[in-house]
Amino acid sequence: MLLGAPTAYWAVVAGVLGLCLGSFATVVASRWPAGASLVRPRSHCTSCERTLGAAELVPVLSWLALRGRCRGCGAGVSWRYPAIELASGALAAGAIAGFGPTWEGLAAALLGVSLVPVVAIDLEHKLIPDLVVLPAAAVALAVGVAADPARWWVPVAAALGAGGFMFMLWFLYPGGMGFGDVKLALLMGAVLGASVVPALVVAFAGGAALGVALLARFGARARRMAVPFGPFLAAGALVALWWGPSMLGWYAERLG
Ligand SMILES: [Zn+2]
Structure with missing residues (x-):
């Protein structure tokens, strides 16, 4: 073979x-x-x-x-x-x-090659390409189910959970992020499963750090600067792809 x-x-x-x-x-x-x-x-x-x-x-x-x-x-x-x-x-x-x-390797490669145009387009145009994210999310779900059919609900629940969480933020703070970030979270959940939680933690920590840095540098003007969030989500996704399981283990240990 x-x-x-x-x-x-x-x-x-x-x-x-x-x-x-x-x-x-x-x-x-x-x-x-x-x-x-x-x-x-x-x-x-x-x-x-x-x-x-x-x-x-x-x-x-x-x-x-x-x-x-x-x-x-x-x-x-x-x-x-x-x-x-x-x-x-x-x-x-x-x-x-x-x-x-393996199926895991295929899903990880799919995530990586999908994030590249997402970051490139979001940095330049502040847009997330549905054309890339939605088909990639659908394929990632299929790969995730094929990888472990008995636990088919893990990638489905992670995609819906991450997408639902981002949808809630988008709904409550419409100026904070674009709807493209909601769809990108679907893809991340489908590939990462439970590791999508540390991925989002890393993304929001990175976004907050940049926000504080911009406030310190530009003061009140920083509030009007639109910073694309896609690159932070992408960075969080890649960090969690490699270190998500050990990060989850670290949380679990401390929560008893
Ligand atoms: Zn020429």
């Missing part, structure tokens, strides 16, 4: 797939917020409109080989493209290296 190959092999396969999904994430990040089609026109230079050749579509390497310039017109190509691709590849490879070629 192919799954019998060493974990390192599957980590490399996941890394390559992650790079390609990262390349698609750059397309989503540059087109989805403007409502443009994701498939037409084909990838092109935004300066000279030249359609990119196959070699120019190779993630990261093409950017390095061309030293971040368009081959046709020499216009600079943002470092964000290879950065997004690399982050996606590294998160996918790391998930399989850490959790093995």
Whole structure:
């Protein structure tokens, strides 16, 4: 059986797939917020409109080989493209290296590659892409149920619990966060199960720390600064993915 190959092999396969999904994430990040089609026109230079050749579509390497310039017109190509691709590849490879070629590894890789375009788009546009989050949440629920059918209710309850909690906050403090954060919490619960609790604790602690820092730096003006919350949720999700179970154990010990 192919799954019998060493974990390192599957980590490399996941890394390559992650790079390609990262390349698609750059397309989503540059087109989805403007409502443009994701498939037409084909990838092109935004300066000279030249359609990119196959070699120019190779993630990261093409950017390095061309030293971040368009081959046709020499216009600079943002470092964000290879950065997004690399982050996606590294998160996918790391998930399989850490959790093995298992359902857990698949869910962790799915979470990682989904969070990359979410963070990129939220930082730039203060929007969370439904296009990424909702299908990823549905697949994550299916993977979670497949991983442990007898305890199918764990990912379902965690997704609904985390989503419901965020919905309540969104409802009570409409200016505090966007509805996209509610949907992102669904995805986090579906992948993380009970670890979604420490994920939210880390996210809110990070958001509060930045809020205090902004107040200290800018005083009353800080109140009018809209800070996207998606990157904090993403950071909390990744922390909890790796350390959530031990964090839960720590709480449980102290609560007796
Ligand atoms: Zn060009």
